[in-house]
Amino acid sequence: MPDSAPRPSVATHCPYCALQCGTRLGHGASGTVVEPSDFPVNDGSLCQKGWTAPAVLDVPDRLRRPLLRGPDGRLAPADWDTALDTVATRLRRIRDEHGPDALAVFGGGGLTNEKAYLLGKFARLALRTSQIDYNGRFCMSSAAAAQNAAFGLDRGLPFPVADLDAADTVLLAGANPAETMPPLMRHLRKADLIVIDPRRTKTAERAALHLQPVPGTDLALALGLLHIAVSDGWCDKEYVQERTTGFDAAWRRAVTWWPERVEQVTGVPVAEQRAAVELLGEARRAYVLTGRGAEQHSKGSDTAAAFINLALALGLPGVAGRGYGCLTGQGNGQGGREHGQKADQLPGYRMITDPEARAHVARVWGTAPDALPGPGRSAYELLDALGTEGGPRALLVFGSNPLVSAPHSGHVAGRLDALDLLVVADFVPSETARTADVVLPVAQWAEEEGTLTNLEGRVLRRRRLLPPPEGVRTDLEVLHGLAVRLGEPAHRFPTAPRQVFDELRRASRGGTADYSGITYERLDAGEALHWPCPERPGGQPHPGTPRLFLDGFATPDGRARFAEVDHRDPAETPDADHPLYATTGRVLAHYQSGAQTRRVPELNDAVPEPYVEIHPDTAERSGLREGGTARVTSARGTTVARVRLVGSMRTDTVFLPFHHPGAGRANLITATALDPRSKMPEFKVCAVRIEPGSDAP
Amino acid sequence: MSAMHHVLVVGHGPAAHRLVERLRAHGHRGPVTVLGAERRPAYNRVLLTSVLDGTLTAGDLELPAPPDGVRVRTGVTATDVDRARRLVRTDTGETHRYDRLVLATGARPRIPRLPGLLTADGRLTEGATTLRTADDAEQLADGPVVVLGAGALGIETTLALLRAGRDVTLVHPGPHPLHDRLDDTAGALLASRLRSAGARLRAGRAAVEYRPGKLVLDDGEVLRADALALCTGVVPETTLARRAGLAVRTGIVVDRHLRTADPRVHALGDCAEFDGEVPGLVGTAWEQAESLARILAGHDTHHRAGRPLLRLRAPGLDLACLGPPEPSGATRHITLSDPARGRHAALALDGDRVAGAVLIGLPRAAAALAQLYARGLPVPSDRFALLLGTPAGAHPARVELPDAAVLCHCNHVTKADLLRAWRAGARDLAGIAAATRATTGCGGCADDVRLVLASATGAPATPSTGAQATATSATGGNGAP
Structure with missing residues (x-):
């Protein structure tokens, strides 16, 4: 069937989180309708975001024409040629005056594999810049760094989600799937859950054991759990001996984290630490899973590593029915980090500094290895450098809304303002798009073909039900149009997703994330293909790799590596001026910056405005009442939120969801300290004070 | 002082080990020498009881190797300090020059006067x-x-x-x-x-x-x-300091820079007396190591003593003592005693702050109060919940839910929505799911939905498999004014 013909219904996937629930899209009386499919991760279920996803397709303010900021300072409609000509001309001018690194690209973890791949290629070939990174840096990068170091490879879950069905015990460190990916909870019904979270979340309410540490102390807790695992005899010595290296150095750090000391630092009672290790140790099938709560810290990669250490000591990774994994967040958080929109990477999860990788990718791209730029700035460093001396002067944003989602967003707004040129491709006028010089309206999920890779490393087909609205182009068409205007040969930037994917397969061949054996035909035939899936010329096709590491880890010697990590305080701890911890997170009804979900009436009604959760005692001391407004202030700024009294909160901590724009942006207060390895900002802990808002009596 | 000075540390216990590690972290780049009397590398003395109970070996207690450029001499005892020439001599005949000397000599066990305990040559009798x-x-x-x-x-x-x-x-x-x-x-x-x-x-x-x-x-x-x-008990090991003519009371007297009267000589840990106290706790020693590392690396800072607390390493006992036995300034006392279940708490409050506490058999309270005490934070108004360790809101009673209560969080379905669907003819889970999408997300609300259906029908509810279906969503309003 030709791509342009309308279809009665298609099997595809939800546009939101990394679970990528299977859905069937069709046409109903009042527009597009969605039904969950029996795809293994959701098995007939959907959360409210998934059920209401079609509403995003025709929100009233859907972008349908390019917009150009005129001399009067207002955005006004323009035709595509004018818009693209303008962008290309100004990019050229800036590059001529300031060099290629004055041009920058900011991508997103929601982009398809094809878009992520072509965006990386566009930056390096058409713009010739090293300055490309993406919002996945704010999401997965800490766990990625830790997994790469420990296992030689980073795939969120190295096993299918459905394996969790049989688990006896699952430790969730800083993960709240009951809100962030509800259908996952169906796979956790049998298991005893151990939930580590400073808040009593919906997930914690389901836990057999909820450990409620002080924000910023998960690393001490993980070290303490390792300590108990060893001292109480739960360590699998044979596994450690045969399948790992580095235990002694890791243990010598954990030896100073005996349970009573961990209790003093984390507030988690000794008895509960022990109970957690016992639950894990006694289980035949146990899993340790981490989420953003443990990872979004200036020591996030060490914290993820410490949980991996625990899993290794218990003999979990690389054993059927057991394991460590990271619950990836964004829809294509996994695939988006594998194909070259990361500052330090080339397609196939190759390092941009690796001469062999450069040579291979340059060959596929038909250029010389020397023509490829080196590594660029990481996401926050990139945003922080915009418009500064030596920093980028033009920024192209695809699939991201950094004005809401980046830390210290008041500062980021100033950096975006300082640009000579800001171009945003989006399907709704996001907060970032509203500040752009040029806005390019692009197609969204149900209007395009492509692939995504979900949290279990399974490559999935996104299928097109509808043509994009008139006046809207696909991201691939936008990249093509710009590349050609910048002098690139047209064939280098194909617009057909399948063609791009075939090139991605070649570029990934031999890399860590090898997609070369995966084809649209195989996916369309219903094969469940988890990477790595190398092409086997002539022979039986490779079946993909649903379970990694069963025969050995992806390290040179096949052994997993313990990491020598130690605890330290977060960049900010409470003081007299800012006596409370603030932590940020997600609510079920919203996704990321909320640019999509705030436009869906049912979701917006569920959580229409920002709020702050606070213990009633703390509220009383601060003069706050339920339903009033509060000003929450850190060293970087103030955000305004509606007060919610929550008796299960720690008295020293407040919580804010980060999905709302404007004066209610939680990221106005978040910290910019970066993890030295992953460059993850410290979203999850900063010091604040809280005061009544303007409606106070 | 210069970050290049030679720091000589006498003693190689946990305090010295931490000091040396933190020196590098705080930017000291000069040479560092450590003299340890024991032949072993530094180890975590706190865990010796784990050797006694057989869960760990002595070798397991070893601490991380010192940072690069730190010279550690084990089996070497310092015998005297020549402060004029800035030299330390050892029982092996070595001399070590210093720019800064740190005495981390620790403490030695107190030997009781007990007939028969010592042999003629002053050793402990066999056994x-x-x-x-x-x-x-x-x-x-x-x-x-x-x-x-x-x-x-x-x-x-x-x-x-x-x-x-x-x-x-x-x-x-x-x-x-x-x-x-x-x-x-x-x-x-x-x-x-x-x-x-x-x-x-x-x-x-x-x-x-x-x-x-x-x-x-x-x-x-x-x-x-x-x-x-x-x-x-233990006695601070001050022999070397006395011999060097430094002020000693219970321990080696140090000021807020953890410095003796000789500006080139510091002391920390179990041998040092800071602000009149020798707490003898490794936590205190490590706090001092952190401060002294900053000071020696040239940072403009001084030491502030934390609030010491005694927390026994005894699984299942959960004994904690916060503050002095009879805290000054205590205006209120709360006692909870439940000896039949092995639980006891005596809490002394100064206003709403913890002045002191003794806790036995109350693991959650021990953890929570230790934090409030150490950080000087107010105690929650619900003091019984605090002592009993039951977080407020963790176990809400099943009460009659308001209509606005959200029962299916995944799809934001309220009790009112369910009743509306029931009135429209939905009589089972499948019908409810079709009408409201309740239960189609994580599936965790199925029992709650059954209960609402049953109450609407007037039949007794039969939750499946005894799941703990608490109606915790009652607090989940959307915060709209």
């Missing part, structure tokens, strides 16, 4: 041992053990040996174990916990004579003691 070093822990003789002294170490040692299956008698001259920290009620409870763990307890008794294999008490009782573990 008797102190428990300060890894060698001590490894050398404890087999057979029935008498632990002398029921302070923190004596109690931890007793419980560790019991875990290892040893026959243990605990002898203590005070009226009950830990008598300088616990009142009679708490003391009696601790005594009964020790007995129920299998210890024979001899409180209010003094030892009068030791002979190999036997300990004689002041009432004439003769205890079999194939091993005698002396847990009779």
Whole structure:
């Protein structure tokens, strides 16, 4: 069937989180309708975001024409040629005056594999810049760094989600799937859950054991759990001996984290630490899973590593029915980090500094290895450098809304303002798009073909039900149009997703994330293909790799590596001026910056405005009442939120969801300290004070 | 001072180890030399009871190797300090020059005056041992053990040996174990916990004579003691400092820069007296190591003492003592005593801050109060919940839900929505799911939905498989004004 013909219904996937629930899209009386499919991760279920996803397709303010900021300072409609000509001309001018690194690209973890791949290629070939990174840096990068170091490879879950069905015990460190990916909870019904979270979340309410540490102390807790695992005899010595290296150095750090000391630092009672290790140790099938709560810290990669250490000591990774994994967040958080929109990477999860990788990718791209730029700035460093001396002067944003989602967003707004040129491709006028010089309206999920890779490393087909609205182009068409205007040969930037994917397969061949054996035909035939899936010329096709590491880890010697990590305080701890911890997170009804979900009436009604959760005692001391407004202030700024009294909160901590724009942006207060390895900002802990808002009596 | 100065550290215990590690972290780049009297690399003394109970070996306690460029000499005892020439001499004939000297000589066990305990040449008689070093822990003789002294170490040692299956008698001259920290009620409870763990307890008794294999008490009782573990306290090791002419009271006197009267000589840890106190806790020693590392690396800072707390390393006992036994400024006292279940709490408050507390058998309260005490934070208004460790809101009673209560969080379905669907004809889960999408997300609300259906129908509810279906969503309003 030709791509342009309308279809009665298609099997595809939800546009939101990394679970990528299977859905069937069709046409109903009042527009597009969605039904969950029996795809293994959701098995007939959907959360409210998934059920209401079609509403995003025709929100009233859907972008349908390019917009150009005129001399009067207002955005006004323009035709595509004018818009693209303008962008290309100004990019050229800036590059001529300031060099290629004055041009920058900011991508997103929601982009398809094809878009992520072509965006990386566009930056390096058409713009010739090293300055490309993406919002996945704010999401997965800490766990990625830790997994790469420990296992030689980073795939969120190295096993299918459905394996969790049989688990006896699952430790969730800083993960709240009951809100962030509800259908996952169906796979956790049998298991005893151990939930580590400073808040009593919906997930914690389901836990057999909820450990409620002080924000910023998960690393001490993980070290303490390792300590108990060893001292109480739960360590699998044979596994450690045969399948790992580095235990002694890791243990010598954990030896100073005996349970009573961990209790003093984390507030988690000794008895509960022990109970957690016992639950894990006694289980035949146990899993340790981490989420953003443990990872979004200036020591996030060490914290993820410490949980991996625990899993290794218990003999979990690389054993059927057991394991460590990271619950990836964004829809294509996994695939988006594998194909070259990361500052330090080339397609196939190759390092941009690796001469062999450069040579291979340059060959596929038909250029010389020397023509490829080196590594660029990481996401926050990139945003922080915009418009500064030596920093980028033009920024192209695809699939991201950094004005809401980046830390210290008041500062980021100033950096975006300082640009000579800001171009945003989006399907709704996001907060970032509203500040752009040029806005390019692009197609969204149900209007395009492509692939995504979900949290279990399974490559999935996104299928097109509808043509994009008139006046809207696909991201691939936008990249093509710009590349050609910048002098690139047209064939280098194909617009057909399948063609791009075939090139991605070649570029990934031999890399860590090898997609070369995966084809649209195989996916369309219903094969469940988890990477790595190398092409086997002539022979039986490779079946993909649903379970990694069963025969050995992806390290040179096949052994997993313990990491020598130690605890330290977060960049900010409470003081007299800012006596409370603030932590940020997600609510079920919203996704990321909320640019999509705030436009869906049912979701917006569920959580229409920002709020702050606070213990009633703390509220009383601060003069706050339920339903009033509060000003929450850190060293970087103030955000305004509606007060919610929550008796299960720690008295020293407040919580804010980060999905709302404007004066209610939680990221106005978040910290910019970066993890030295992953460059993850410290979203999850900063010091604040809280005061009544303007409606106070 | 210059970050390039040569720092010489005498002593190689946990305090010295931490100091050396943190020196590098804070930017000191000069040479560092450490002189350790024991032959082993630095190890975590706190965990010696884990060697006694057999869960760890002495080798397991080893701390990380020192940073690059730190020279560690083990089996070397410093014998005197020549402050004029800035030299330290050792029993092996070495001399070490310094720009800054740090005395981290720790403490030595106090040996009680007890006939028969020492041999003619001043050694401990066969079978008797102190428990300060890894060698001590490894050398404890087999057979029935008498632990002398029921302070923190004596109690931890007793419980560790019991875990290892040893026959243990605990002898203590005070009226009950830990008598300088616990009142009679708490003391009696601790005594009964020790007995129920299998210890024979001899409180209010003094030892009068030791002979190999036997300990004689002041009432004439003769205890079999194939091993005698002396847990009779420690004395700051200040010999070197005295000999060097530095001020010593209980410990080596140091100022807010952890400095002796000689500006080139510092002291920290169990040998140092800061602000009149020698707490003898590794936590305190490490806080001092952190401060001193900053000071020696040239940062403009000084040491502030944290609030010491005693937390026994004794699984299942959960004993914590915060603050001094009789805290000054306490305006209110709250006591909760439940000896039948092994629980006791005595909380002294100054306004809404913790001035002191003794807790036994209350693991959550011990953890929570220690944090509030250490950070000087106010205690929650619900003090019983605090003491009993039941977080408010964790176990809400099942009450009649308001119509606005969200029962299916995944799809934001309220009780009112369910009742509306019921009135429209939805009589089972499938019908409800089709009408409202409730239960189609994570599926966790199915029991709650059944209950609402049942109450609407007037039939008794039958939740599946006894799941704990608490209607916790009652607090989940959307915050709209």
